[in-house]
Amino acid sequence: MKRTAFAKAAVSSLILATTMVGCAGSAFRPSAAAPQHRQDRDSLAAATEKALASRDGAKAVKAAEAAVSADPRNAAYRQLLGRAYVASGRFASAETALTDAMTLGNHDARTIVSLALVKAALGKNEAARELLSANADVVPAGDYGLAMAMAGDAEEGVRILSEAIHDPSATAQTRQNLAYAYALAGRWKDARMMAGFDLEPLAANQRISQWAQSAAPVYTAQRIALFMGVSIDGADAGQPVALALAPRQDAVDVAASDAAAPSPEIAVASADTTDAPAVDETLPDVAAATPVPAPAFAAPKPVVRSAALAPAPKPRAAAATRPIRQAGPVSNWVVQLGAYDNAAIAKEKWFALARRNTAIAARPALTSQIKVNGATFSRLAVSGFGDRAEAVALCRSIRAQRGQCFVRENAPDATAQRWALTAKRQQLASR
Template sequence: MKKHLLVSIGLATAMLGGSLALVAGGTVAVASSENGAAGKFADRAIKALAKRRPAQAVTFAEQAVALSPRDATYRALLGRTYLAAGRFGSASQAFSDVLALDPTDAKAALNLALAQTATGEWIAARETLAAHAARISPADRGLALALAGDPAGGIALLSDAARDPAATATVRQNLALALALDGRWVDARTVASVDMAPAQVDQRLMEWAAFARPEHAAQQVAALLGVTPSPDRGQPVQLALAAPAEPVALAQADPAPEAPATTAVAVEPVADTPVASPDPAPVQLAAAVRPAITFAPRREIVQALPAHYMRQAPVRMAARLRPVAAPAGRAPATGNYYVQLGAFDNAAVARNAWRRMSRTVPRLAALAPQGMQASVRGASFYRLSVGGLARAEAATLCGSVRAKGNRCFVRTHAGEQLANWARPERLASR
């Protein structure tokens, strides 16, 4: 399944650095470096990446950065090794450091957005893509935007790129995937069929259906890169990027001691007389501290305060707050907007997804799950949603669902009804 999910050759090359072209480019950059030791470690990291040994690559890249911490090339290589190892949090930090050193690095910006998406920071990922929009190709930026929770924005970019006469099959397949992530399966099939046989299209849509329902935030990016997420202890503290402050400290520090050097001889006789004075100084300070201990008896006055408060217990404001805390906000807002939580193979799978999401998003548990069967070109899906909400309320709820790593979108009523498994519970409540 992984080889079918690697639909963006340009995107995968920019992030992983596993292609021959990128490995060669890295070797040239290292050979021209002035730091020979760091360059050797970087060479080893690139070779380890080419051999699919990400753990070794991380070790070598970290050593290269430790020897040359302000080299953006080495830090970009470190970020790529973290991605290959499935350590997305460390990759995000590494690529942030690259952009701090070189804000024009488009590959680092794209990699940072993907790493942020994998860690569930969708808003930050979209902000990164927007800040570097002029440097990232629309085809790669569109797919990255769709993965970061904005499939509509990604579709707009990819549609323009696909209309270009020079557009490749990769661009069209990325557009088809973005349409699938947005739930537009008919359009996704139409675009995918331009470059694929009908049987291959059916197989691809089945794979995308699973891809569109990740179990955790890192799953989609990991599948796109062909890597496995792993526990991430974070980037070593000693590799943290520090601002270069050495020139400021060394420029004025040396001339200053030269002037007092001539007066040092005159100061020595004066220093003999104050030698006797330091002895009483600590004694006076110790005596000054002792009166502070006499404040301890004042604590007995504080202990008497609770007795006065006990007499006022019947007048506590808590009793007045209980009527105010009555369920005032439980009346659901009525409307024609629904939050679609996913399209699943059948009702049983949708029920399991509902149980999982309603546990992580408490606001869902107060609503009744809605469902309907849908058929797209012979493929049957079960759409799960909650609705009858005002538009603003539906948008807020969808934001809460996305914050937990799930996907959703807001739409109007499409004929769904109360889910079958929810009916017995509602009848029992009556």
């Protein structure tokens, strides 16, 4: 595909996405006034802002790297460095810098959306969506929906933006964001109709034609780069090692004390999943692995008995998991466990996961359909949470066992399933 066609599409996308750029996505546009401070590091930050305003990415990176070097644990400088890397098309470096900014406490919508789009441009769509879902209460709905669509979940973007356009604060930009989400979802008729609300018929047709040239998933990185107004630097070797975020000294002390603790294989492990190590939700790119059983009490040593005195074991029924009864109102938050080719596979996966994790078995199961690149998938999730924090807690415990999940809002077409693990009696062999 020719770059000129991409450029035309990018201009349209940038126009319709001014809600994102102006509100949450202003990481790609510097503030009007540079900070005026006496400290050298703040002067460097001001120089970075000035370079960004002049679209001089290389100069911005040089100044921002110096500012971070002078004050490594300053979240604002780390976020500024991420912006400078984005301006230079260095997405791998930008991902590191923006992640470091969030680790240091910067959780504003600008940083979240910037990092999500960078991850999507690097081919980490699932990680981008998980990041957005984990911060859905921070990112404005219009920005969240468009970012979700650009990160590969166009149907979710359509769902969010379809609700956002009915808000009294909705503007023509919100409607055009929805039109673009429709286009990314392959719903061209809906995209044309929505674009026509604010554009003349000829202009709407031209915009749809431009979007069609860059809507294919293979163009995701180029589409996002042009949306940001930059060119991808394929030679980006990553952020300099000297700028790596070092752990705090108190964290180092804790790690040292943990190293002196007894081995988990020797110590008695707690069965309470709330003691499982928390997973940093700003780093949701979890490697796929076979789920590990939840920690349990150390097994007692076997007692050796005489065969003549040993009583025959009585058949015992396996304990069926009791469903959790939510005391208060149930929220709209769910924990998605996966997306599969069809509902039958989703059901099979639920039983496999539920047998390994009683917390999953105790929650109501939901399935919903989603279309991605023309293919339909069956999403599997569990619900019944009082609020988002409760859903996040379960997802953390699943990830702590090397499982995969992320928190999102429930789909309107979700179907509740009446699946349950039944108690099976053990059969004794005939003698």
